[in-house]
Amino acid sequence: xxxxxxxxxxxxxxxxxxxxxxxxxxxxxxxxxxxxxxxxxxxxxxxxxxxxxxxxxxxxxxxxxxxxxxxxxxxxxxxxxxxxxxxxxxxxxxxxxxx
Amino acid sequence: xxxxxxxxxxxxxxxxxxxxxxxxxxxxxxxxxxxxxxxxxxxxxxxxxxxxxxxxxxxxxxxxxxxxxxxxxxxxxxxxxxxxxxxxxxxxxxxxxxxxxxxxxxxxxxxxxxxxxxxxxxxxxxxxxxxxxxxxxxxxxxxxxxxxxxxxxxxxxxxxxxxxxxxxxxxxxxxx
Numbered sequence: 650x651x652x653x654x655x656x657x658x659x660x661x662x663x664x665x666x667x668x669x670x671x672x673x674x675x676x677x678x679x680x681x682x683x684x685x686x687x688x689x690x691x692x693x694x695x696x697x698x699x700x701x702x703x704x705x706x707x708x709x710x711x712x713x714x715x716x717x718x719x720x721x722x723x724x725x726x727x728x729x730x731x732x733x734x735x736x737x738x739x740x741x742x743x744x745x746x747x748x
Numbered sequence: 749x750x751x752x753x754x755x756x757x758x759x760x761x762x763x764x765x766x767x768x769x770x771x772x773x774x775x776x777x778x779x780x781x782x783x784x785x786x787x788x789x790x791x792x793x794x795x796x797x798x799x800x801x802x803x804x805x806x807x808x809x810x811x812x813x814x815x816x817x818x819x820x821x822x823x824x825x826x827x828x829x830x831x832x833x834x835x836x837x838x839x840x841x842x843x844x845x846x847x848x849x850x851x852x853x854x855x856x857x858x859x860x861x862x863x864x865x866x867x868x869x870x871x872x873x874x875x876x877x878x879x880x881x882x883x884x885x886x887x888x889x890x891x892x893x894x895x896x897x898x899x900x901x902x903x904x905x906x907x908x909x910x911x912x913x914x915x916x917x918x919x920x921x922x923x924x
Binding site for chain 2: 651653654655656657658660661662663664665666667668669670672674675677678680681682684685688691692695696698699702705707708710711712714715716717718719720721722723725726727728729730732
């Protein structure tokens with residue numbers, strides 16, 4: 650096992666998440682892909698903690714999980730509020746904030 | 749050591765495959781279920797990387813609480829209304845997404861190849877007691893302030909979600 654393997658895996662997962670955010674138009678799947686990018690960052694943190702012995706990286710990963718949970722709660726509430734007011738869940742059609 | 753490595757590669761491959769399945773499947777619920785598989789594979793990798801606390805938190809918080817929230821939102825939103833991949837320009841959009849991901853992937857791979865010569869070496873042996881005690885010492889020591897800030901953030905998120913939900917109720921009552 651090496652740090653390079655974990656960082657490569659993290660990089661690949663992050664890129665899949667980016668591709669998903671661009672390809673999909675469904676807000677729920679967009680959120681899932683954003684969570685995937687959070688998880689890729691966490692994987693890199695854990696790998697660095699294992700390879701260098703710095704447990705601070707694990708503490709940061711813990712904080713990232715908490716922030717991601719808060720973000721999901723607020724984001725899903727906003728998606729449901731938009732869906733209830735506009736009856737449309739396509740991110741390309743929700744453009745009322747566009748100038 | 750050989751077993752750990754084999755399991756790490758196995759779960760890494762499973763995590764990659766399920767991540768691809770999340771992006772590729774058309775139905776939202778299939779995406780969510782594949783994402784749960786992805787999260788569980790990552791939890792196994794965390795356990796193999798001597799981070800048992802994060803492995804347990806990954807299962808409880810992510811594949812437990814967060815995914816229940818996602819499935820609940822899918823249930824409320826009526827999955828048949830949610831847009832799938834666009835029919836006409838779907839392949840073009842997918843091509844754009846893959847190209848953008850490759851634009852990110854290429855410099856990362858180049859960095860791993862050029863700067864990461866030391867990254868291929870095996871790491872030191874794990875401590876026998878695991879790292880939970882050490883993480884707790886750091887988290888409640890030098891990281892106490894960020895830790896408390898995160899608790900305030902969770903409280904703010906909780907209040908924000910309640911405000912969003914209640915305002916929605918008022919406006920639906922006002923609607924004829």
